[in-house]
Structure formats: structure tokens, C-alpha cells
Amino acid sequence: MSLLKVTALLPKPCFTTTLNSLECGSLLQSFSNSKSLSQAQQLHAHVTTGGNLRHNTYLATKLAACYAACGHMPHAQLIFDQIVLKNSFLWNSMIRGYACHHSPTKSLVLYREMLRFGQKPDKFTYPFVLKACGDLLLRGIGRKVHALVVVGGLEEDVYVGNSILSMYLKFGDVAAAQVVFDKMPLRDLTSWNTMVSGCVKNGETQGAFEIFGEMRRVGVVGDGTTLLALLSACGDVMDLKVGKEIHGHVVRNGGNGKVYNGFLVNSIIDMYCNCESISCARKLFEGLIVKDIVSWNSLISGYEKRGDAFEVLELFGRMVEGSEVPDEVTVISVLGACNQISALRLGTSVHSYGVKRGYGVNVAVGTALIGMYANCGSLICACCVFDEMPEKNLAVWTVMVTGFGIHGRGREAVSIFYEMLGTNVTPDEGIFTAVLSACSHSGLVDEGKEIFYKVTRDYNVDPGPTHYACLVDLLGRAGYLDEAYAVIQSMKLEPNEDVWTALLSACRLHRNVKLAEISAQKLFELNPNGASGYVCLSNIYAAERRWKDVENVRALVKKSRLKKAPSYSFVELNKMFHQFFFGDTSHQQSDDIYAKLKDLNEQLKKAGYKPDTTSVLFDVEEEIKEKMLWNHSERLALAFALITTAPGTTIRITKNLRVCGDCHTVIKMISKLTDREIIMRDISRFHHFRDGLCSCGGYW
DNA sequence: CTACACTGTC
Numbered sequence: 001m002s003l004l005k006v007t008a009l010l011p012k013p014c015f016t017t018t019l020n021s022l023e024c025g026s027l028l029q030s031f032s033n034s035k036s037l038s039q040a041q042q043l044h045a046h047v048t049t050g051g052n053l054r055h056n057t058y059l060a061t062k063l064a065a066c067y068a069a070c071g072h073m074p075h076a077q078l079i080f081d082q083i084v085l086k087n088s089f090l091w092n093s094m095i096r097g098y099a100c101h102h103s104p105t106k107s108l109v110l111y112r113e114m115l116r117f118g119q120k121p122d123k124f125t126y127p128f129v130l131k132a133c134g135d136l137l138l139r140g141i142g143r144k145v146h147a148l149v150v151v152g153g154l155e156e157d158v159y160v161g162n163s164i165l166s167m168y169l170k171f172g173d174v175a176a177a178q179v180v181f182d183k184m185p186l187r188d189l190t191s192w193n194t195m196v197s198g199c200v201k202n203g204e205t206q207g208a209f210e211i212f213g214e215m216r217r218v219g220v221v222g223d224g225t226t227l228l229a230l231l232s233a234c235g236d237v238m239d240l241k242v243g244k245e246i247h248g249h250v251v252r253n254g255g256n257g258k259v260y261n262g263f264l265v266n267s268i269i270d271m272y273c274n275c276e277s278i279s280c281a282r283k284l285f286e287g288l289i290v291k292d293i294v295s296w297n298s299l300i301s302g303y304e305k306r307g308d309a310f311e312v313l314e315l316f317g318r319m320v321e322g323s324e325v326p327d328e329v330t331v332i333s334v335l336g337a338c339n340q341i342s343a344l345r346l347g348t349s350v351h352s353y354g355v356k357r358g359y360g361v362n363v364a365v366g367t368a369l370i371g372m373y374a375n376c377g378s379l380i381c382a383c384c385v386f387d388e389m390p391e392k393n394l395a396v397w398t399v400m401v402t403g404f405g406i407h408g409r410g411r412e413a414v415s416i417f418y419e420m421l422g423t424n425v426t427p428d429e430g431i432f433t434a435v436l437s438a439c440s441h442s443g444l445v446d447e448g449k450e451i452f453y454k455v456t457r458d459y460n461v462d463p464g465p466t467h468y469a470c471l472v473d474l475l476g477r478a479g480y481l482d483e484a485y486a487v488i489q490s491m492k493l494e495p496n497e498d499v500w501t502a503l504l505s506a507c508r509l510h511r512n513v514k515l516a517e518i519s520a521q522k523l524f525e526l527n528p529n530g531a532s533g534y535v536c537l538s539n540i541y542a543a544e545r546r547w548k549d550v551e552n553v554r555a556l557v558k559k560s561r562l563k564k565a566p567s568y569s570f571v572e573l574n575k576m577f578h579q580f581f582f583g584d585t586s587h588q589q590s591d592d593i594y595a596k597l598k599d600l601n602e603q604l605k606k607a608g609y610k611p612d613t614t615s616v617l618f619d620v621e622e623e624i625k626e627k628m629l630w631n632h633s634e635r636l637a638l639a640f641a642l643i644t645t646a647p648g649t650t651i652r653i654t655k656n657l658r659v660c661g662d663c664h665t666v667i668k669m670i671s672k673l674t675d676r677e678i679i680m681r682d683i684s685r686f687h688h689f690r691d692g693l694c695s696c697g698g699y700w
Numbered sequence: 701c702t703a704c705a706c707t708g709t710c
Contacts, residue, residue: 022701026702029702029703033703058701058702061702062702065702065703069703089701089702089703092703092704093702093703096703096704123704124703124704125704126704127704127705128704128705130705131705157704158705159704159705160704160705161705162704162705162706163704163705163706164705165705165706166705166706188705189706190705190706191705191706192706193706193707194705194706195706196706197706197707198706223707224707225706225707226706228707228708229706229707231708232708263707263708263709264708266708266709267708267709269709270708270709273709293709294708294709295709296709297709297710298708298709299709300709301709301710302709304710328710329709329710330709330710331710332710333709333710336710364710365710367710368710
């Protein structure tokens, strides 16, 4: 393609006077600085119609540099290719253009070409080569470039030095950055800011505060960028005190958009959210004269992170009604909130909103969508989103494996896990946990064991307590209690609460009192205040009718004043959420609900239902225990759904804890009796009840 | 002849 053909694509020239080279050059310089692509294109058209570009290396170079600065690399490359006498300014401009516009690899290719060409890199070349190495995490090459900087005597240039710092910090090598920083003869504010923010990003909060202290001791005054990094650090370690000091400092110095940049106030909101001070965040947000999209997103994500789904939906509603247009980040938080409360219909409408705005292609949005659909009970939709995603990163694979797992589709989970191993995505601890837990929810003992040992062997991942907990759970549920116990004994690291909890619940399932007592003992040692171990043990004794032991455990519970988390269930009906606690009578239709339950109880008994009261911990008559079972929140929610929805409608119930054994039996029977599909989400998985059966097959 | 590094919310 020639330059003339390029110009055919360009807008018509609107420079009416004839400009000379120097005038053009200085104009292009200003377009570079302001990244005004369209003005550059106009000038390009102007000089090309004048016919003087081919013979004017100066102007051609300037033009290529200008396109590169604007990030318009194809045009920059075309012009670059035609310039015979390439000087270092031209090379540097191109390397910079690629490095700063998402093509670090091309940047390095050009750098090598430059060396081959015999052009010596200078202090303007290295910052971008180092940036490209950092972005690509090319540690070996990065160190070599650093060595070349030293050989070339450019180490003392503050721009080059800062770029070296930044590169090592991207590598996660804080120590190497610190060595370079300590040796720098001249440091400017950027050097300090790079170190502070680099420490924060690498989780070295203490180091960040130390460098900030040092900075103040030597009399360097920080700016908005410094404070942004420190606010992020405060959020990471929940240091509300320092966070508030920074807030006060910003207020005293002009605050919202005056002395410091406008980002700052949003970061303060975010800091308050991360310090679990949502009311401070809210107060600051409501007081803002100018709320931008990030202000909204910071607060919304704050509510989402602490599980306040309804607050998220309310803010989202306010935002949509107002003039602010939600973006990808908003959509991700809102989908997270839908996920938390199983709001499938709302989640679906947010999805279509996102599709209309073109957010669907974003990897992060896709991940949130898959999670939302899977957790709201629509595995099919989750799969559709997954299949349509052009680019799948580790998070996408993980959320899909988890989705299959919680729906008891262990085979599919294992299958896509192996599919992922065939791609160039490197697995991490998280996805191993996901696939192992999927195996245990489906009783895939051999597959799970194979993955556990394969992972340890082939992927250089040391199994952590969570992985052992999964393995113990897998073996235990399937009844291999001794093998599970042997695994715990063979562990190199100390088994944690999760590991013993897994064994204990397996003991309950398979009625093994001896191992249950061992695991419960360990559990109490690790966490004397955890209620679940006591509850489980007393259930096990109750099942064996060892009432004296039940009594002893119950006394322990009383003595330590342990409380079980209140259990609740809810259903959505016409965009309204109906929540029920144990024995709840606060609902408007409460009388009808209890009448329905009484009716169901009678019908089930005729069908052969015998209540299993072992989960009732109170020391009362059998008859009262039975009555208490019919107060369980999931039954209230189910009865409500049955009387308010049309026959045949699928019922979706969400519970905050695990579904109890007797409720599981009852719901199975009700699904047959009423000919309804009932989809229940509990804390650990989904149960699809249909025609008297449940998809979990007893694994839960 | 020209110019460069650090920068918030998922």
C-alpha cells in the first residue's frame, strides 16, 4: 500500500493555506501531545496532496510519530516502512506507540529490529522496552535489558530508572525494585509513587507505609497519586484510622476535584467500603455534588461485596432512573447481587441490557453472567454464555467447573477441566478446589483421586488444606472413612477446620461414632466457638439413640452460649422476595401457609412418610420435634410457593444453610405429590427435585 | 530539530 492509497481513506483536507515543513512539524507535535488523531489525519491529507511527503523524511518521521502517539499504529507502520533513513527518534516513537497501545510484543520485535539495524537505543528507547517486558512478564529478557541499560551508562537517568522500578514491581519482585531504588542518585515524585503503589499492588502494605514515611522524612511532598496508593493500602489491611486521616487531609486541601484529582474521592469511598464502614462510604457518596460512574460503581460494589444485594438493586434502580449510564463494572456488581439472592429474572434482564450495550463480549462480564446463571439455577444459560465466549481465561473455566459441580454434574465438570488443561491456560489452586468439590458432589471417587494426585505431580501445585478437605469429603461421602482418615494422617501440613468438618459430616452420613468423636475433638481444639461441630456430633449421637451423650454435648453448647446462625429461605414472586425464618408467622399469608403444610403432612403420611427427627436438637417430646420440623424455613417457603403459583410452575427456593435431611425427604415426596419441579439452592449446592427424586443422589 | 516513567472502581 502506498501513501497515496492511505490518503484515500482520509478526510478531506481543510488546511487552506500552504504550510512549510517546520510549521507542519510543529503542528504535528501539538497533535501528538493532545493525541488529536483527526487533526493529524487532516494534516496528513494536506501534505500528501502537496506531494512533498515522500521526499521529506523530517515530515514523514513527524507524521509517523504523531500517528504512533495517537495509537493509530497501522498508519504509523505504513509510513515507517517507507522511510529509508530511520533515525532513533523514529524508532523510539514506534516502540513507544506499540508499547503504549496494547502491543508490547510488537514493541519488542521492533526493538530487536532496531538493534539489528545498527541503531543504538538511548534514554528514550529503554522506558518503553522495559514497559513492554513488564507488561509481558518477561523476567529473563527484562533483566537483560536492565543489564544493557547499565552497560550503556543510562542507569542514572530518572525516567529510565523509574521504568526499571516499574518493571520489577510488575514482576512482583519488590526486593529487586528496592535495590534499584536505593541506588538511584536522583529520585523524583514518580520514583516514590512507583515504589509506594508497587508495594501496595504486591500486597506489601507495611513496606508501602514505610516508604511513605521515608518520603516524608526526606521532605518529598506526595500528590494525589501517592494518596490513591495509600488509600488502597488502607482498604487492604482495613486501616480505618489512617484512611480517615487521608480523608481529612483531602477535605482540608480542597477535596472533590480541586487540589487533588477527582479520582481521589471515589477511592475514599472504596476505602471505606473495604474497611467495612459502608455508612461512611454512603454518607460521602450522598454528599457528593458531582457523582461520576466510578462513584456509583464504588458504592454498589461495596454493597455487593458485603452481601447487601437489595441495597445494590436499589442503587442500581436509582442510577438507571437518573442520568448515569451503567457500565460493565456496574453490570458485574449487579449480576453478583442477583447471584446472591437467586434473582434469575432480574439477572436475565440485566444480561439483555448488557447485550444491547455490547458488554457481553467482555471476559469479566461473561464470568459474572455464568456465575449468575449457574447460581440462579439455570445451568443451560450458563453453558450458552460459556460456549459463546471467544476468549476464556482461568476465571471463566473456574466458574463453569463450579457451576457444573453445584448442580451435581460432576462428569461435565471433570470433562471441561481436562479440556482446559489442553489449552494454554495454567490452572491454579482455585480450579483444583472447584473440580475436586464437583467430584465429591457427584460421588466421582476415582476421578477425584486421579485429579488430586495428577495435580500434585504434574502441575507443581502443593495441595493446601482446602484440597485435602475436598479429598476427605470425596472419600468420606462415598463411605471410605478409614481411607479418608488415613489421608488426614498422611498430611504434611496441619489439618484445618475444613478437613475435620469434612470427616465429621461423613461420619454422620455413615454413622461412624468412633471417627466422629476424633474429628469433633480436633474441631473443638481448633475452634472452641464453632457451633457446627457440636450440632453435628449431637446429631450423630441422636441417630444412635445415645441420649446421655446428646445431653452432654448439648450442655457444652449451652455452657459456651453458642448460637447457630439463624436459618432462612426465600422465594421470588413477581419481582418480590418473600423471606421466611424458622417458625416465621410474620408473612401476610401465614395462616394459609401453615394450613397448606398441615394438609401436606397428612397426605405424605398416607404415602408412607416417617419423620426423621434426629436433626432436632431440643430435648422435647417426639411429637413436638415432629412439629418443629414443619416449622423449617424451606417448608414455609415451599408452601408459600405452592399456594401462590399456578400448577406446574417450577418452584425455586434459596436457603442460607444446608437443607436438613428430613426436609430433603419431604421435598422429594412433595415434588411427586404435586407434580412440580422444585429447584432448591442451599449453601453448598443445588437440588433438582422431580417426580420423587433429587439430582443430588444423596451427595450433599 | 523533536520525546519518555507513576495514576481509582470489577
